[in-house]
Amino acid sequence: MPKSDTALSPETLAIRAGTNRTEFGEHGEAIFTTSSFVFNNAAEAAARFAGDEEGFIYSRFSNPTVESFENRLASLEGGEACIATSSGMSAILTTVLSLLEQGDHIVAASSMFGSTVTLFEKLLPRLGITCSWVDVTDLDAWQQAIAKNTRMLFLETPTNPLTEIADITRLSSLARQTNTLLVVDNCFCTPALQKPLELGADYVVHSATKYLDGQGRCVGGAVVGPQETIKTQFLAFMRSGGPAMSPFNAWVFNRGLETLSLRMQRHCENASQLAQWLQQQRWVKRVCFPGLPDHPQHQLAKQQQQGFGGVVSFEVADKQQAWRLIDRTRLLSITANLGDTRTTITHPASTTHGRLSESSRQRAGINQGLIRVAVGLEHINDIVDDLDQAASESG
Ligand SMILES: Cc1ncc(COP(=O)(O)O)c(C=O)c1O
Known part of the structure; x- marks a missing residue:
């Protein structure tokens, strides 16, 4: 070099x-x-x-x-x-x-x-x-x-x-x-x-x-x-x-x-757009994404990180609604991995955090209505459209 x-x-x-x-x-x-x-x-x-x-x-x-x-x-x-x-x-x-x-x-x-x-x-x-x-x-x-x-x-x-x-x-x-x-x-x-x-x-x-x-x-x-x-x-x-x-x-x-740096830029951009869109949906109770100004540690994330990352979590009414929404996605992959070019969607309470006791899950703040999306590198419009159609079908 x-x-x-x-x-x-x-x-x-x-x-x-x-x-x-x-x-x-x-x-x-x-x-x-x-x-x-x-x-x-x-x-x-x-x-x-x-x-x-x-x-x-x-x-x-x-x-x-x-x-x-x-x-x-x-x-x-x-x-x-x-x-x-x-x-x-x-x-x-x-x-x-x-x-x-x-x-x-x-x-x-x-x-x-x-x-x-x-x-x-x-x-x-x-x-x-x-x-x-x-x-x-x-x-x-x-x-x-x-x-x-x-x-x-x-x-x-x-x-x-x-x-x-x-x-x-x-x-x-x-x-x-x-x-x-x-x-x-x-x-x-x-x-x-x-x-x-x-x-x-x-x-x-x-x-x-x-x-x-x-x-x-x-x-x-x-x-x-x-x-x-x-x-x-x-x-x-x-x-x-x-x-x-x-x-x-x-x-x-x-x-x-x-290709890490290029990919991370696009993960961040897509996640930011998805988080903003989710915040406007009436079926979403709460969105967790450090890039949103109302995230409790938004300022700290701004200082400490050069981007807000590619993971967006959000809460719907309950487990039934979360599972219905996940099942009705057509493009997103129902899998627990993250950091992929492909957007993935999972229900943490029954997958990545499914083996925890109820008390450990509560201590971790993970409830049954929570969904995690690890936003990939597909076009953001396609990711949003998929969640939009899944939500309208799942009522
Ligand atoms: C934050 C974090 N740390 C560690 C791990 C464990 O990594 P691995 O699945 O490669 O063992 C994961 C897996 O999802 C993770 O999300």
């Missing part, structure tokens, strides 16, 4: 950073679909395994294609290092198990993706790691929930599916004051719209499955943070815990990153 990485703009980094060209000089990246790497002799093998010599060993530890994706994402997030994982959930699990131990405590936002809530509420306590829940927007509640054994503050912003916004700068100051680590799930914004590390967060986690891929093809995840821990504790967990990303998926995500 002609300039140092830091001098290049994000659009260029998304296309050029992390490129590993082989001796053949290929322009598109090669995929290294190999499970292991060959050594010249037994001594070299021993040196690599012992960490005395740099180099690849086995694709559960690292792989050139995966490393290329890791370097590209780290440079986009403005982080020192990245470790790619098999899914977004394994990125979160890897972060927790690489940094915390039995007896540690997490303070987490009550409104988050359902599997993250289940992991923190049901699985981590079995390992002796406990969690307290707070309103993501309430700074005093975060402060009050921090106990002597709290090691981590964990949040998504915007949250899935209610699009609430956390103040990353203020929460990172709180983390520093209390000697805790701030981890931000940047899935909804991506580095094209928000850079939590520059705002003071310690780690960023991703579901690469969403906007980083951008076309709903592969499942994957990533953690970006300081070299010091990613290359030691996190890598040690990867070697023995095994949640590695496949080289093929890394190759797909690398291609996805190349």
Whole structure:
């Protein structure tokens, strides 16, 4: 690359950073679909395994294609290092198990993706790691929930599916004051719209499955943070815990990153138009989208993000009306994924948050009338027309 990485703009980094060209000089990246790497002799093998010599060993530890994706994402997030994982959930699990131990405590936002809530509420306590829940927007509640054994503050912003916004700068100051680590799930914004590390967060986690891929093809995840821990504790967990990303998926995500910034712009524009249209419909009780001036954290989203994202949630009367509306869409895909070129629609209370107990769902603010639309890249008129005809048919 002609300039140092830091001098290049994000659009260029998304296309050029992390490129590993082989001796053949290929322009598109090669995929290294190999499970292991060959050594010249037994001594070299021993040196690599012992960490005395740099180099690849086995694709559960690292792989050139995966490393290329890791370097590209780290440079986009403005982080020192990245470790790619098999899914977004394994990125979160890897972060927790690489940094915390039995007896540690997490303070987490009550409104988050359902599997993250289940992991923190049901699985981590079995390992002796406990969690307290707070309103993501309430700074005093975060402060009050921090106990002597709290090691981590964990949040998504915007949250899935209610699009609430956390103040990353203020929460990172709180983390520093209390000697805790701030981890931000940047899935909804991506580095094209928000850079939590520059705002003071310690780690960023991703579901690469969403906007980083951008076309709903592969499942994957990533953690970006300081070299010091990613290359030691996190890598040690990867070697023995095994949640590695496949080289093929890394190759797909690398291609996805190349168009991230362009796609995010269009996701934001389409979502903004859909949110404004929904607000005018008499069958809609409430619209959640940070770009609307009456969203409670609109000003914060404006300061913290370079766009409002592609997810719009809205509330109708009840579950029956929500299901009727979803069933009558013809263009939109009824699926729980998001960040795709195709607009998706889902009923969070019975899908993404369906495994939560009623009380956890209420704590997260997810009621039965809520619908989440992850706005894709189709023409906005077609998206609006589909919802309009679905609403008129469902009465
Ligand atoms: C905000 C958020 N974080 C994490 C995940 C988990 O990602 P994955 O499905 O790649 O495991 C999701 C999945 O929907 C999500 O929406």
